[in-house]
Amino acid sequence: MTSLKPMESALLLFIRCVLSIYTFITWPIYYIIQKPWNVKANRSKLRAVSLTSGDDFILYRSVTEIRDVHARFLQDKIDTMEKVFRFAVRQHGQKSALGTREILAEEDEMQPNGRVFKKFLLGQFQWRTFTQTDSEAESFGRGLRELGLKPRENVVVFAETRAEWLISANGCMKQNMPIVTLYATLGDDAIIHGINETEVSCVITSQELLPKFKNILPCTPNVSLLIVMEDPLKPLDLNGYGDTVGVLPYKEVIRLGDFSSKSGLIPKPDDTAIIMYTSGSTGSPKGVIMSHQNVVNAMLGYTSVTTFYENDVYMAYLPLAHVLELISESIWMLYGIPIGYSTPLTMTDKSSKIKRGSQGDASVLRPTIIASVPLVLDRIHKSIQEKIEGGPAITKMLFNLAMEYKNEWTDRGYETPIINSTLFKPIRALLGGRLRFVLSGGAPLAPETHKSLKTTLCCPVLQGYGLTETCAATTVMDLDDNSLGMTGGPLTCCDVKLVSWEEGNYRIKDWPNPRGEIHIGGSNVAVGYYKQPEKTKEEFYDENGRHWFRTGDIGEFSQEGFLQIIDRKKDLVKLQYGEYVSLGKVESELKISPLVDNICIYADPTKLFPVALLVPNLDHLKNLAEKNGIEMSTLEELCNPQMEKLVLVELQKHGAKCRLQKFEIPQALTLVPDIWTPDSGHVTAAFKLRRKVVQDRYKAAIDRMYS
Structure with missing residues (x-):
């Protein structure tokens, strides 16, 4: 390797010379075309x-200044989500609105290590137009009325991000039924809490999540109806949910609505549009009440920030139960931007459910905008x-x-x-x-x-x-x-x-x-x-x-x-000598280290330094072990005191590189072989750290690090 260094240096020098010539030739052209003085002036303009x-x-x-669409909404008194969707349909009728990629089959694929994984064979995106989306939402809302639900009656939506989620929510709003949103990754206790607190009788869910209700229903006595968004490949099994609870396919609700004569009930601006349960990093999830005018005004606030174009396409994969994704998708519909639905398991060509040699959703959809x-x-x-x-x-x-x-x-x-x-x-x-x-x-x-x-x-x-x-x-x-x-x-x-x-x-x-x-x-x-x-x-x-x-x-x-x-405020800890450590800030910097999959920083106010609970990345941990002559293969074996010392050195180097103060950098750490997921309770459904849960779970390790 050392013999190549002079060659590499010479090559680097050559490339720098080429770049200098390239810059000399192109700079006058770019100066005229790109007008850098305007770019720099726009960066420093007053916000x-x-x-x-x-x-x-x-x-x-x-x-x-507010844009034309904002001014028009004020002028035409478009002040509810129902009116927003109606406006979008009038403007963009036959344009593609919501796209779902066709799942052709699920096949076994042999991996190099001999294991077999299930992979999807996927087709193209199938699109609903704005008119079709609106018609389906109208039918869904009327179908709910046929099933006995009334205006202003709460309805839970507990499902993964998909077109039917947004359509059913729109259908509820057309009947002035507030939607209650619950993350698909919530644990059973949090789901039960949200359902019981809002006293719902109807839950809209997906076929994948439906089995959860065999454990949940005995604890949710008010629930009498489950509406299920079907899986495109697997038959829907409706057995095992008791005699008092009806289980109905989503398409059946649409069919009921198609033949219904019930009219919609237009919501008012002050009516509740959404009760959105926050992820609850410090206790039970809290239901945030959002009125129609709250949501509409939030959307309009974003319209003055950027410009949208005819060929824009949005790829949706974040939870629709998260307000960022729900607001985003509502804005794209307002502007007529097609929304293609994806998942983290199918997003890229290398995603875990994509068959080898096949294209991920991003390669097929080619989005111009994503939220993350x-x-x-x-x-x-x-x-x-x-x-x-x-x-x-x-x-x-x-x-x-x-x-x-x-x-x-x-x-x-x-x-x-x-x-x-x-x-x-x-x-x-x-x-x-x-x-x-x-x-x-x-x-x-x-x-x-x-x-x-x-x-x-x-x-x-x-x-x-x-x-x-x-x-x-x-x-x-x-x-x-x-x-x-x-x-x-x-x-x-x-x-x-x-x-x-x-x-x-x-x-x-x-x-x-x-x-x-x-x-x-x-x-x-x-x-x-x-x-x-x-x-x-x-x-x-x-x-x-x-x-x-x-x-x-x-x-x-x-x-x-x-x-x-x-x-x-809650993340700030004052150390023994008066220095303040922001736990969240330190965690966000250290998470960038390749060795870190997740990390929780703890600081005892009576001590001089913070400590770390670190969930390591197995591949990088193995590499570090091999470099130091340590032969172990499993995560549990590698989470030992010898490796903790090595990882601590690397983490401290990374902290110094990120310009953390010395008193902010952990002086001891514990490697944790557990995976922190919403199901384990260590993180919220939005993957925010449940700091108190983590600290209680690893109290003995924290005491050992400070001893």
């Missing part, structure tokens, strides 16, 4: 201004890095040089079309090769992941900030924004207030930028928590004609009006 301030607060409002969460984006970033690191030295050298070159010119306001279409083309192809932008929400996105994906996917990655309690809408980056670690400026639907938090040393008079707890006020802020008046009173309040929500997040506003999330 928000401070309107008022007091001794302990400062209030910011967007300076973005940091957990998924971190995995994409890691997989790209692993592929480059595991390849030839020359590939790694070329890749790093291209990243360095592109980042340098991007910062100056230029695009690099030739590099994008050559060196980065294989990476772009992973998600179809046509992405125009990626939306990221649900948690902070690590700056390293953000920068890497913007560069390699050759499109903006727009980070936003919002909560279930604000209908996913608060701030979002626009297409001109080149910042990292920021969440953009406020949307037009709300104001953002920073309130000093003395205990955490965050004050609005801090220099150079004001800091404090984020309060959000506007027409997108939810009504409150379902059947929890005390919790509602604690976190929501009314002031100066606006409805406000206390987020518990700590933010900082830049001079341009960008919001950055810098901390969370």
Whole structure:
């Protein structure tokens, strides 16, 4: 290997010379065509201004002008979700609306290790037009009425993301029936809690999730009807659900509605549209009450941020029970953008359910827009890095040089079309090769992941900030924004207030930028928590004609009006010598390490340093073991004190590289052989850490690390 180093250096020098010549030739052309001075001016333009301030607060409002569609909605009084869908159908009638990929068969495939896995043989996307989607929703809503359900009666939707989910929700809204959303990955106790608290008699579910109800139904006495979205390959077995509960296929409800004469009941703006159960990272899930006008105003807030085109296509795979996905899909329908449904198991050519040699959903659909969460984006970033690191030295050298070159010119306001279409083309192809932008929400996105994906996917990655309690809408980056670690400026639907938090040393008079707890006020802020008046009173309040929500997040506003999330009140721990450690911030930085699949940082206020509970990546753990002459194969064998010392060294190096302070970096760790899933209770349905559950489960390990 050492004999190649001079050759590699010579090659690198040659490539740099070629790049210099290429830059010399193309720079004048790109300067005229790309107008970098405009790009840089747009990046630094004002996004928000401070309107008022007091001794302990400062209030910011967007300076973005509302777009035509927003103005038209106000003028035509389109103020419910039922009216939004009706508007979309009038505008886009025969255009493709919702697409589902045809599953032709499920076949056994032999793996290199001799194991056999089930794989899908998939066809093309089959599309419903806007008119067909609307007709199916109308029939579904009338079918519910034929089955005895009444307006304003809650209906649970408990299913994976699919076209029928959105259609059935639309059908309920046409009859003014609030939908209650539950994540498909919730444990039985959380499902029972949501069903019983909302007192529903009808649950809409999928054939895959239906068997869960054999255990759930004895604990949900109000449920008398299960409506099942059918599996395209397997017959529906309706036995074993008792005599008091009816189980009906989704298509049968549509058939009932087709022959029904019942009319719809138009909801009012103040009527409840959704009761959305949050993932419950600190206890039982809370039902957030969203009115129709809450959801509509959240949607309209996003319409002023970006531009959509005729050939745009959206790939949907996040849970529709998450407000980010539900708002996103509603916006795409408003603009007539086709929505193609996917799953993490079928998304790419290498996904686990895709037959070898077949195309994943992204390759067939070729989306221009996707929404994602940091957990998924971190995995994409890691997989790209692993592929480059595991390849030839020359590939790694070329890749790093291209990243360095592109980042340098991007910062100056230029695009690099030739590099994008050559060196980065294989990476772009992973998600179809046509992405125009990626939306990221649900948690902070690590700056390293953000920068890497913007560069390699050759499109903006727009980070936003919002909560279930604000209908996913608060701030979002626009297409001109080149910042990292920021969440953009406020949307037009709300104001953002920073309130000093003395205990955490965050004050609005801090220099150079004001800091404090984020309060959000506007027409997108939810009504409150379902059947929890005390919790509602604690976190929501009314002031100066606006409805406000206390987020518990700590933010900082830049001079341009960008919001950055810098901390969370519940995640902040003060160490023995007075240093503050933000547990969530440290976790988001350390998660980028290839050795980490998941991590929980714990800090005892009476100690000098934090410690870590780390779920390792088996492949990278094995590689580290082999490098150090340790021969063990299973995860349980590798989670031992000897490996913990080695992993700790690597983790500390990574922390220093991410510019964490010394007091923020764990000084001890425990390797955990368990997989943290929603079913195990260690993480929520949205894969947020259940910190208290994890700390209680591994209390003995924490005590040992501090002993």
